[in-house]
Amino acid sequence: MKLEGSVIFEEIPIEYTRSLQPIISVRDLTKVFGQDPEKALELHRRGRSKQEIYEETGSTLALDDVSFDVIPGETFVLMGLSGSGKSTLLRCINRIIDPTEGEILLDGEDIVGMGQEELRTTRRRKLGMIFQGFALLPHKTVLDNVAFGLEIQGVPAEERHAKAEEVLQMVGLGGYGGSMPGELSGGMKQRVGLARALTSDPDILLMDEAFSALDPLIRRDMQDELLDLQQRLGKTIIFVTHDLDEALKLGDRIALMKDGAIVQIGTPEEILTNPENAYVEKFVADVDLTRVLTASEVMRRPEPVAQCTAGPRVALHLMEEHDIPGIFVITRQRILQGRVTLDAAAEAVKKGKQLADILITDVPAVAPDASLSDIISLIVESPYPVAVVDDTGRLRGVISRGAILGALARKGEDINATA
Amino acid sequence: MQLPKLPVGDAVEVLVYWIEQYFGWLLDAISGGLGFLIGGFQSILIAIPAPILIVLVSVLVWFVTRRDIKLAGLTALGLLLIWDLQLWSLAMLTLALVLVSTIVALAISIPLGIAAAGSDTLNAALRPILDFMQTMPSFVYLIPAVIFFGIGNVPGTIATVVFAIPPALRLTNLGIRQVPTELIEVADAFGSTPRQKLFKVQLPVALPTIMAGVNQCIMLALSMVVIASMIGARGLGYQVLVGIQRVDIGGGFEAGLAIVIIAIILDRITQNLVPQHNERS
Numbered sequence: 190m191k192l193e194g195s196v197i198f199e200e201i202p203i204e205y206t207r208s209l210q211p212i213i214s215v216r217d218l219t220k221v222f223g224q225d226p227e228k229a230l231e232l233h234r235r236g237r238s239k240q241e242i243y244e245e246t247g248s249t250l251a252l253d254d255v256s257f258d259v260i261p262g263e264t265f266v267l268m269g270l271s272g273s274g275k276s277t278l279l280r281c282i283n284r285i286i287d288p289t290e291g292e293i294l295l296d297g298e299d300i301v302g303m304g305q306e307e308l309r310t311t312r313r314r315k316l317g318m319i320f321q322g323f324a325l326l327p328h329k330t331v332l333d334n335v336a337f338g339l340e341i342q343g344v345p346a347e348e349r350h351a352k353a354e355e356v357l358q359m360v361g362l363g364g365y366g367g368s369m370p371g372e373l374s375g376g377m378k379q380r381v382g383l384a385r386a387l388t389s390d391p392d393i394l395l396m397d398e399a400f401s402a403l404d405p406l407i408r409r410d411m412q413d414e415l416l417d418l419q420q421r422l423g424k425t426i427i428f429v430t431h432d433l434d435e436a437l438k439l440g441d442r443i444a445l446m447k448d449g450a451i452v453q454i455g456t457p458e459e460i461l462t463n464p465e466n467a468y469v470e471k472f473v474a475d476v477d478l479t480r481v482l483t484a485s486e487v488m489r490r491p492e493p494v495a496q497c498t499a500g501p502r503v504a505l506h507l508m509e510e511h512d513i514p515g516i517f518v519i520t521r522q523r524i525l526q527g528r529v530t531l532d533a534a535a536e537a538v539k540k541g542k543q544l545a546d547i548l549i550t551d552v553p554a555v556a557p558d559a560s561l562s563d564i565i566s567l568i569v570e571s572p573y574p575v576a577v578v579d580d581t582g583r584l585r586g587v588i589s590r591g592a593i594l595g596a597l598a599r600k601g602e603d604i605n606a607t608a
Numbered sequence: 609m610q611l612p613k614l615p616v617g618d619a620v621e622v623l624v625y626w627i628e629q630y631f632g633w634l635l636d637a638i639s640g641g642l643g644f645l646i647g648g649f650q651s652i653l654i655a656i657p658a659p660i661l662i663v664l665v666s667v668l669v670w671f672v673t674r675r676d677i678k679l680a681g682l683t684a685l686g687l688l689l690i691w692d693l694q695l696w697s698l699a700m701l702t703l704a705l706v707l708v709s710t711i712v713a714l715a716i717s718i719p720l721g722i723a724a725a726g727s728d729t730l731n732a733a734l735r736p737i738l739d740f741m742q743t744m745p746s747f748v749y750l751i752p753a754v755i756f757f758g759i760g761n762v763p764g765t766i767a768t769v770v771f772a773i774p775p776a777l778r779l780t781n782l783g784i785r786q787v788p789t790e791l792i793e794v795a796d797a798f799g800s801t802p803r804q805k806l807f808k809v810q811l812p813v814a815l816p817t818i819m820a821g822v823n824q825c826i827m828l829a830l831s832m833v834v835i836a837s838m839i840g841a842r843g844l845g846y847q848v849l850v851g852i853q854r855v856d857i858g859g860g861f862e863a864g865l866a867i868v869i870i871a872i873i874l875d876r877i878t879q880n881l882v883p884q885h886n887e888r889s
């Protein structure tokens with residue numbers, strides 16, 4: 190029997206953005222702090238470590254031949270221990286720090302070679318920055334702080350204030366324009382910092398430990414807010430943090446840095462499940478996987494599934510072929526309808542019933558971004574795989590007990606290997 | 609036995625002669641300009657009737673101290689006392705000397721302080737000079753002033769200017785250097801020109817420190833204007849000096865009291881000119 194059209198195999202499009210032109214392209218970037226970068230680089234070429242170079246020349250090799258691409262709309266997280274070069278790398282991107290060697294292409298233009306005037310234009314138009322210590326100007330009102338970028342660009346007061354007010358509303362601080370920064374709480378200050386960066390509508394946001402100074406609850410709020418803004422505005426974000434949980438939550442991809450070099454770049458899942466070396470493993474060792482992994486990261490493709498237009502015979506055949514006791518039923522738009530069991534389908538075929546007659550509609554379903562810790566008991570207790578359904582009702586995947594155990598077991602092995 | 613005396617004094621005289629020969633025009637120009645400024649300020653201050661000026665200054669104090677009515681009242685009382693003691697015109701001359709000295713000192717020290725904050729070389733070059741200037745007893749400044757400008761109000765002002773420069777210069781330099789790196793990065797990251805960075809970030813953020821320098825500058829100017837009476841600068845200081853010379857304890861005390869009153873008022877006004885940003889953010 191030909192089953193064309195009744196079974197939907199669809200790739201979940203995680204990778205589709207890879208084909209886009211990178212908005213930021215960092216090539217062989219090296220930075221030496223100190224008097225004689227040439228000497229330091231020479232020692233480096235001869236294989237000396239960062240520490241040895243420092244002892245010999247007093248120069249710090251802060252960035253060591255770093256290369257990566259960032260795709261438009263991506264949140265790219267730089268992570269690593271203190272002193273690993275995250276801030277230096279971030280500040281090279283808007284050239285607050287001048288790299289020693291290498292190039293950084295923004296939309297194909299090399300910012301490293303730009304003259305002052307061109308550099309200013311690029312900073313004004315394309316790059317926004319958000320700081321760990323908020324860095325609000327203490328002598329300006331909140332509104333003037335938010336309008337600062339436009340002020341620098343020479344936008345008339347009325348126009349820039351209108352725009353600033355609008356952005357303040359967006360970050361939930363409408364009405365605070367007249368306050369002085371000193372009167373705000375930490376979380377509010379950082380919203381102002383965020384608003385200031387957004388006002389000149391740059392394509393790229395550079396965030397250096399932007400939430401590290403906030404207490405945990407506020408911090409989580411701000412992370413959610415950023416995810417939300419990101420969804421609406423589609424900015425490209427480079428986010429520096431030394432907090433793995435934050436990196437996993439925010440990052441589309443994460444670059445792990447050590448001694449100025451990038452040790453591994455990957456999606457949060459790749460970093461967690463396939464740490465490339467002992468350093469990365471150690472870094473991820475104390476993440477509670479159930480807290481970090483989401484449903485979409487452990488689910489597998491929902492296959493096979495039965496179209497609701499197909500008859501019970503098709504469903505029965507699929508279940509027998511794959512040797513499974515039940516199957517999910519969906520519409521052409523992949524909207525989840527329910528589930529039928531093997532026994533019920535066999536019965537229906539015998540008695541000539543429709544699929545709709547034997548459909549169990551009350552099936553447990555979870556959201557793709559639900560964290561594993563929230564849904565684990567549901568999955569463990571459910572006799573059959575749990576459906577992962579997005580907010581439009583479409584079936585995105587299924588999670589079986591086995592999948593969770595698999596993910597956790599992989600993790601367990603890693604810990605044992607490191608210990 | 610006696611060591612042969614080196615002709616230091618002769619050498620200095622030759623040097624001074626040489627300078628007067630070639631830069632006399634410059635000294636004359638400075639002298640003329642300062643004399644004009646002092647005279648101008650003095651005439652304006654004298655021209656305003658004392659009661660009106662007393663009210664104006666009291667209102668100013670009230671305003672800058674954010675409605676501290678007590679301080680404003682004390683200011684009015686103090687100034688009334690000066691008027692009552694018939695020291696008003698002397699006080700106005702002293703005030704004119706202080707104002708001119710301060711303006712000139714700030715016109716030199718603030719730009720230099722800004723330049724020193726931007727250049728480590730200049731900073732390194734200025735530091736020993738400033739250290740030297742600040743370790744010297746104040747009346748030593750009188751000597752070169754007398755040598756080049758003779759005696760009177762103008763050399764008094766010159767000595768005062770030189771004496772009042774270091775703190776304002778240092779504090780301007782310090783204030784700008786202390787602007788948090790993140791704020792400098794804000795200016796750069798948003799694409800400021802160096803000028804925008806200076807005027808929109810560095811100077812406003814450093815303003816409280818710079819104003820502390822202005823305050824010190826004024827207070828030092830006042831103290832030096834008094835000392836400069838030794839080289840013929842007139843005003844309240846001269847009155848004190850005369851009191852000492854004639855053992856006129858009462859007269860000297862009255863003039864001294866007037867100086868203290870003016871000092872306190874100037875101090876309160878300049879201390880409150882800039883609201884302190886209570887928190888760095």
Ligand SMILES: Nc1ncnc2c1ncn2[C@@H]1O[C@H](COP(=O)(O)OP(=O)(O)OP(=O)(O)O)[C@@H](O)[C@H]1O
Pocket residue numbers: 222223249250251269270271272273274275276277278431
């Ligand atoms: N201006 C500077 N002059 C000299 N060395 C510097 C300078 N800035 C950074 N470094 C050195 O470069 C290295 C990388 O510093 P960087 O600030 O980029 O680290 P980081 O990963 O951001 O660390 P942290 O998490 O502590 O912020 C460190 O060894 C640091 O000491």
Ligand SMILES: [Mg+2]
Pocket residue numbers: 275276277397
């Ligand atoms: Mg850092």
